[in-house]
Amino acid sequence: xxxxxxxxxxxxxxxxxxxxxxxxxxxxxxxxxxxxxxxxxxxxxxxxxxxxxxxxxxxxxxxxxxxxxxxxxxxxxxxxxxxxxxxxxxxxxxxxxxxxxxxxxxxxxxxxxxxxxxxxxxxxxxxxxxxxxxxxxxxxxxxxxxxxxxxxxxxxxxxxxxxxxxxxxxxxxxxxxxxxxxxxxxxxxxxxxxxxxxxxxxxxxxxxxxxxxxxxxxxxxxxxxxxxxxxxxxxxxxxxxxxxxxxxxxxxxxxxxxxxxxxxxxxxxxxxxxxxxxxxxxxxxxxxxxxxxxxxxxxxxxxxxxxxxxx
Amino acid sequence: xxxxxxxxxxxxxxxxxxxxxxxxxxxxxxxxxxxxxxxxxxxxxxxxxxxxxxxxxxxxxxxxxxxxxxxxxxxxxxxxxxxxxxxxxxxxxxxxxxxxxxxxxxxxxxxxxxxxxxxxxxxxxxxxxxxxxxxxxxxxxxxxxxxxxxxxxxxxxxxxxxxxxxxxxxxxxxxxxxxxxxxxxxxxxxxxxxxxxxxxxxxxxxxxxxxxxxxxxxxxxxxxxxxxxxxxxxxxxxxxxxxxxxxxxxxxxxxxxxxxxxxxxxxxxxxxxxxxxxxxxxxxxxxxxxxxxxxxxxxxxxxxxxxxxxxxxxxxx
Numbered sequence: 090x091x092x093x094x095x096x097x098x099x100x101x102x103x104x105x106x107x108x109x110x111x112x113x114x115x116x117x118x119x120x121x122x123x124x125x126x127x128x129x130x131x132x133x134x135x136x137x138x139x140x141x142x143x144x145x146x147x148x149x150x151x152x153x154x155x156x157x158x159x160x161x162x163x164x165x166x167x168x169x170x171x172x173x174x175x176x177x178x179x180x181x182x183x184x185x186x187x188x189x190x191x192x193x194x195x196x197x198x199x200x201x202x203x204x205x206x207x208x209x210x211x212x213x214x215x216x217x218x219x220x221x222x223x224x225x226x227x228x229x230x231x232x233x234x235x236x237x238x239x240x241x242x243x244x245x246x247x248x249x250x251x252x253x254x255x256x257x258x259x260x261x262x263x264x265x266x267x268x269x270x271x272x273x274x275x276x277x278x279x280x281x282x283x284x285x286x287x288x289x290x291x292x293x294x295x296x297x298x299x300x301x302x303x304x305x306x307x308x309x310x311x312x313x314x315x316x317x318x319x320x321x322x323x324x325x326x327x328x329x330x331x332x333x334x335x336x337x338x339x340x341x342x343x344x345x346x347x348x349x350x351x352x353x354x355x356x357x358x359x360x361x362x363x364x365x366x367x368x369x370x371x372x373x374x375x376x377x378x379x380x381x382x383x384x385x386x387x388x389x390x391x392x393x394x395x396x397x398x399x400x
Numbered sequence: 401x402x403x404x405x406x407x408x409x410x411x412x413x414x415x416x417x418x419x420x421x422x423x424x425x426x427x428x429x430x431x432x433x434x435x436x437x438x439x440x441x442x443x444x445x446x447x448x449x450x451x452x453x454x455x456x457x458x459x460x461x462x463x464x465x466x467x468x469x470x471x472x473x474x475x476x477x478x479x480x481x482x483x484x485x486x487x488x489x490x491x492x493x494x495x496x497x498x499x500x501x502x503x504x505x506x507x508x509x510x511x512x513x514x515x516x517x518x519x520x521x522x523x524x525x526x527x528x529x530x531x532x533x534x535x536x537x538x539x540x541x542x543x544x545x546x547x548x549x550x551x552x553x554x555x556x557x558x559x560x561x562x563x564x565x566x567x568x569x570x571x572x573x574x575x576x577x578x579x580x581x582x583x584x585x586x587x588x589x590x591x592x593x594x595x596x597x598x599x600x601x602x603x604x605x606x607x608x609x610x611x612x613x614x615x616x617x618x619x620x621x622x623x624x625x626x627x628x629x630x631x632x633x634x635x636x637x638x639x640x641x642x643x644x645x646x647x648x649x650x651x652x653x654x655x656x657x658x659x660x661x662x663x664x665x666x667x668x669x670x671x672x673x674x675x676x677x678x679x680x681x682x683x684x685x686x687x688x689x690x691x692x693x694x695x696x697x698x699x700x701x702x703x704x705x706x707x708x709x710x711x712x713x714x715x716x717x
Contacts, residue, residue: 126515128649176700182514183461187656188699190649195692202686315526315645318519326515368534376527380508383520387512 093227098348099341104233106340107240111295112317113324113332114247115288121264121327123281125174126182128189130292130317131310132196133169137162137293138305139204142211151214151301158297159290166289170282193311200307209305217301236298243291244333251329260284264327316343319379325389335390339375346371407710412664415671419573423566435566436634441674442569443631448654448666449576450623455652456660457584458616459596460510463518464525465651467505468498468621470532470643472628477544477638487550487559491629498625499618501528506617510610522645532640543639550633559633569630573667576623581663583619592616653695659705668706 116130140161145154173192177185213232220228251257259280262270271277296310303309320339324331351367358366382390418425419442426434447469454460475494484490509520538544549559559565583589594602595609602609632638641647650673658669680687702709 120515124515126518173696180699182518183455183652183656183660184699186461186463186518186649187653188696190653191692191695191699193692194688194695198686198688198692202689311645315522319523322516322519322523365537368536369531372530372534373527376523379520379523383512383516384508387516 131314331391502621
C-alpha cells in the first residue's frame with residue numbers, strides 16, 4: 090500500500106473530524122445542559138455558510154467575512170434560542186424533535202427564498218491556494234492544513250474556556266446536574282443562552298470553512314448533523330473532550346474506510362465480492378462502531394463526571 | 401368504555417368511509433387523481449399507525465422508522481429485478497427482513513433511553529439509507545423501477561388492477577388498526593403502556609419489560625415493512641429516498657398531528673399532513689416556509705393532536 094496516500098487520507102479524515110468536532114461541541118453542550126434535542130443545529134451550519142459567504146462576497150475578503158460571521162452567528166443563535174427553543178425545555182423529547190424538525194423545514198425554505206435554489210459558491214482566496222510540502226514526499230493542500238489548524242485552535246480555546254474559567258466551571262456544573270447548579274444560584278437560562286450562542290458560532294464556522302471546498306447548499310448541514318449525533322453518542326453527551334476524541338475517531342475511520350476497506354476486503358474475499366461489499370460496508374462502518382460502543386458502554390466513552398445521562 | 405358518539409368517533413368513521421368511497425367518488429367528481437393520492441395517504445397511515453404503537457404506547461421515539469418502508473419496498477424491487485415476481489416469495493421476504501432488522505436494531509437501541517434512543521434509531525436508519533445509496537447494482541440514488549407488481553398467482557386477485565391495489569391497501573390499513581387495537585388493550589399492551597410511564601417500577605414488579613418492548617418494536621417494524629411492500633407496488637418504484645430521515649421525521653409529525661396514544665390519530669394525521677402538503681404546494685413552491693412554523697405551533701399549543709382536541713377517549717396521558 091502506498092504510504093503517501095495513506096497519510097493523505099489520514100489527514101483528510103482528521104480534517105473531517107475537525108469539522109465534526111466544531112458541530113458536535115455546541116450540540117453536546119446543548120444536549121448535556123438543557124436536555125434539548127436540537128435538530129436545527131444542522132441549520133446553523135448552513136446559515137453560517139450562507140451568511141459568512143455573503144459577508145465574504147460583500148466585503149471582498151474571505152477573512153473579513155469569516156471574522157464578521159462570528160458576531161452575526163452569535164446574535165442569530167441567541168435569537169433562535171430566545172424566540173423558538175426556550176419554550177421547549179420543559180417539553181418532552183418528542184415535542185422537541187418535532188418543533189426543531191419544523192424549524193429545519195423553515196430554515197431550508199427561507200434560505201431557498203433568500204439565496205435561491207442553486208446555493209452559493211465562495212472562491213478560495215489566492216493566498217490559501219496551493220499546497221504545502223509536509224516532508225517525505227508528501228504534499229497537502231494548504232487550505233486543508235489551515236482548517237486543521239483552526240480546528241485545533243478552537244478545540245484548545247474551548248478546552249481552556251470550559252476547564253479553566255469560571256464560565257466553564259458553571260457550564261460543567263450545568264452539564265453534570267442542572268437542577269443542583271440552579272439551586273446553588275447559577276442563572277441557568279442566561280448560561281444556556283450564551284452556550285447556545287457559542288454553539289451557533291462553532292457550527293457556523295464549520296459550515297463556512299467547508300464552503301470553499303464544497304459550496305454552500307440548502308440542507309448541507311443535515312448529513313453533518315447526523316454524523317455529529319454519532320460523535321456525541323460515542324463521546325458521551327455533555328463532554329467536550331469526548332466530542333473531540335470521538336469526532337477525530339469518526340472522521341478518520343469514515344475516511345479510511347472509504348479509501349482502503351475494499352483493498353482490505355480483497356485479502357479475504359474474491360475480487361468481485363470485495364468490490365461490491367467495499368463501498369456498502371465502508372458507508373456503514375461508523376454506525377457499526379457506534380452500535381458496538383453503545384452495546385458495551387451505553388453512556389458513551391467519556392460521560393461527564395457525575396452526569397445522570399442515561400435515565 | 402361507553403359507546404357514545406364522540407367527535408373523535410365521528411371523525412374516525414367519516415375518514416374510513418371516505419377512504420372506502422374514494423375510488424367511486426373521485427371519478428364522479430372528475431378528479432381521478434385523488435385515487436392515487438388517497439392510496440398514498442393510506443400507506444403513510446399504515447406506517448404512522450405502526451410507529452404510534454411503539455411511540456405513543458411504548459414511549460419509544462424511533463427517528464428511523466422509515467427504514468422499514470425502504471426494506472419492505474426494496475424486498476419487492478430487488479426480487480423483481482432478479483425476475484422473482486411472485487408475491488408468495490416477495491411478501492414473506494419483506495416481512496421476514498423487516499422483522500430481522502427490527503430485532504437487531506431493537507436489541508441495540510432498547511438498551512438506551514431518551515435522547516440516546518432517538519439519535520441511535522436515526523443513525524441506524526441512516527446506515528441502511530447509505531447502504532441503499534451505495535448499492536450501485538440496484539440503482540443507488542436513482543432508485544429501481546419495478547416492472548411487475550407482486551404476483552399472487554391468481555386472476556381473481558391481481559394487483560395490476562388499480563381498484564384491487566387500492567382496496568388491498570385499505571384492507572391492510574384496517575387490519576393494522578385491528579391488530580393495534582387488540583395489542584394495546586391486551587395484557588401485553590398494558591405492560592407496554594406501564595413501561596412508558598415508569599419502566600423501573602414495572603421491572604420491580606417482576607415484569608421483564610425489555611422483551612415486551614422488543615416484541616412491540618419488531619411488530620411495528622413488520623407493519624411498516626408491509627407499508628413499504630405496498631408502496632413499492634403502488635409506485636412501481638423504490639429509491640433510498642423512501643428511507644431518508646426526512647421521511648422518518650414526517651412519520652413522527654403525522655402521528656403527533658393526529659394524536660399520539662390514540663388508535664386512529666395517526667390516520668387522521670396522515671390525511672391532514674398529506675392533503676395539506678398537496679394543497680399548499682399548489683399555492684406556493686415555498687410552502688415549507690409556512691408549514692414549518694405551523695408544525696412548531698401545533699406542537700406548542702395543540703397537545704394531544706387533532707384527536708386529543710376532539711376528546712378521543714383512548715388517550716392514557
